[in-house]
Amino acid sequence: MNVLVTGGAGFIGSHTCVELLEKGYGVVVIDNLVNSCEKSLERVQQIAGKDLVFYENDVRDRAALDSIFEKYDIGCVIHFAGLKAVGESVAMPLEYYDNNLFSTVTLCESMREHHVNNIVFSSSATVYSGDNEMPLRESSHTGMCTNPYGWTKYMSEQILRDTAKANPDWSIALLRYFNPIGAHPSGLIGEDPRGIPNNLMPYISQVAVGRLDHLSVYGDDYHTPDGTGVRDYIHVCDLAAGHVAAIEYMLGHKGENVFNLGTGTGYSVLDMVKAFERVTGKKIPYEIAPRRPGDLATVYSSPDKSAELLGWKARYNLEDMCRDTWNWQSHNPMGYAG
Numbered sequence: 001m002n003v004l005v006t007g008g009a010g011f012i013g014s015h016t017c018v019e020l021l022e023k024g025y026g027v028v029v030i031d032n033l034v035n036s037c038e039k040s041l042e043r044v045q046q047i048a049g050k051d052l053v054f055y056e057n058d059v060r061d062r063a064a065l066d067s068i069f070e071k072y073d074i075g076c077v078i079h080f081a082g083l084k085a086v087g088e089s090v091a092m093p094l095e096y097y098d099n100n101l102f103s104t105v106t107l108c109e110s111m112r113e114h115h116v117n118n119i120v121f122s123s124s125a126t127v128y129s130g131d132n133e134m135p136l137r138e139s140s141h142t143g144m145c146t147n148p149y150g151w152t153k154y155m156s157e158q159i160l161r162d163t164a165k166a167n168p169d170w171s172i173a174l175l176r177y178f179n180p181i182g183a184h185p186s187g188l189i190g191e192d193p194r195g196i197p198n199n200l201m202p203y204i205s206q207v208a209v210g211r212l213d214h215l216s217v218y219g220d221d222y223h224t225p226d227g228t229g230v231r232d233y234i235h236v237c238d239l240a241a242g243h244v245a246a247i248e249y250m251l252g253h254k255g256e257n258v259f260n261l262g263t264g265t266g267y268s269v270l271d272m273v274k275a276f277e278r279v280t281g282k283k284i285p286y287e288i289a290p291r292r293p294g295d296l297a298t299v300y301s302s303p304d305k306s307a308e309l310l311g312w313k314a315r316y317n318l319e320d321m322c323r324d325t326w327n328w329q330s331h332n333p334m335g336y337a338g
């Protein structure tokens, strides 16, 4: 079966392309490279020892999508393409709503026209509202998002849900990722943020490689064991495997399917710093800074539904995540630029 992967040149998309190729799927990627580069796809093909097809286009370009669906027999779409920086979305809400919502709508319109009924969507733990008890289950409350990025995920889920309701042949998988980190064990592909990283793990690894001076730990007075924020970090290769499991499941299950992709275990910021230091032997200087607006103290998933219905479970542990992050960063200190 051929899978159309939007945003396939990005961090999670590139790892998922490897997994798809290795599992025997044909892969067609559409990506406008707004936050990635084509080199990632060259490396994907090198790792898998197989070719994929790449189109450098915007997912909002209906004609480009139509011509792909006309040319290839696509059985399923994985929709990664989107802008994802929380702070930037607060400063540039219209760009985020335009990019993330119109890409979803245009994609669905083109899929409907070409009778492609299966879509896996990159959702996020950010759609869960802040008033839930932990762990977060798929039935936990959603909404009350704290930034435009989060609303685009919430609204895209709703767009897809309504589309599936109106088109009973459709199957949608809404995958709510927790905190993806790590890199492919080959060290050939990994996370390559533009500018100063917003997320913890790329920040730590850029400190380790000497690109940044020290880590700011955003708050040490949370109600957590060591006072720093707790999150559910998951290896990007586990996440990639979760997409293939979701495709296999949704082919036999029409309608809406929502799954958490997390490990179910929370680690604090200082746990992450210590684990990274232990695994890599690098010292990570840090300073305690004020809390970051919008952050919650503790966020972690229940992965039970994914285990039960998808037969999927995270296999990599915290040491693996740190080792693979460092393997990527130390061999590619400037990311894909060198």
Ligand code: NAD
Pocket: 006, 007, 008, 009, 010, 011, 012, 013, 030, 031, 032, 033, 034, 035, 036, 037, 057, 058, 059, 060, 079, 080, 081, 082, 083, 084, 099, 103, 122, 123, 124, 125, 177, 178, 179, 180
């Ligand atoms: P990424 O930025 O590395 O990948 C996104 C890709 O989409 C990039 O290659 C970018 O060039 C492309 N893109 C963006 N807008 C596009 C458009 N209009 N047309 C074509 N291509 C476009 O991000 P990622 O970390 O790989 O995330 C992938 C998806 O997962 C995103 O939708 C993101 O919101 C979601 N997600 C990410 C995380 C995370 O922490 N990384 C967590 C939860 C959800």
Ligand code: WQD
Pocket: 084, 086, 123, 124, 125, 126, 178, 179, 180, 198, 199, 200, 201, 203, 215, 216, 217, 218, 219, 228, 229, 230, 231, 269, 292, 295, 299
């Ligand atoms: C993790 C912890 C920070 C950076 C974000 C998005 C979410 C999702 C994943 C896409 C927190 C602390 C961080 C730093 C720090 N993305 N931290 N110093 O906030 O859980 O989630 O990325 O959907 O939507 O909000 O991840 O990696 O930014 O932060 O102390 O320099 O590390 O306060 O406790 P977060 P993160």
